[in-house]
Amino acid sequence: MNDITSAELKERQANGTAPIIIDVRETWENEESRIDGSRNIPLGELPTKLEDLEDLKHQEIVVHCKGGGRSASAKAFLVQHGFDHVRNLIGGMQGYQQA
Structure with a gap:
């Protein structure tokens, strides 16, 4: 699935069609700044959280x-673990804050 721009994500948030947003930065980074509605799961913890995310496998993330x-x-x-609608936020948090 194609990655997503900050402008597209912000537009979808504004019209109520935002996908599930997972912030893979460290907890301290998330505490400094975060995208409304996002869920913080640091990259290093992702393998241990797969079971918690099982019901999201076919949703847009x-x-x-x-x-x-x-x-x-x-x-x-x-x-690789069967999630079929995963998109990366182009430019990450830096791009999102500048958009």
Whole structure:
């Protein structure tokens, strides 16, 4: 599935059609700034949280980090484990704050 831009995500949030948003940054980063409605699961904890996410396998999920690197890894990991609608937020939190 194609990745998502900050502008598209903000538009979808504004019209009430936002996907599930998972922030894979560390907890302290999430505490400094966060996207409304996002769920914080640091990348290193993702393997242990797979069971908790099982019911989201066929829903649209957007993963993000600071700039896009960790979330690209998270996307690949989730897809590898059967999640079929995962998108990476292009530019990460930095891009989102500038959009």
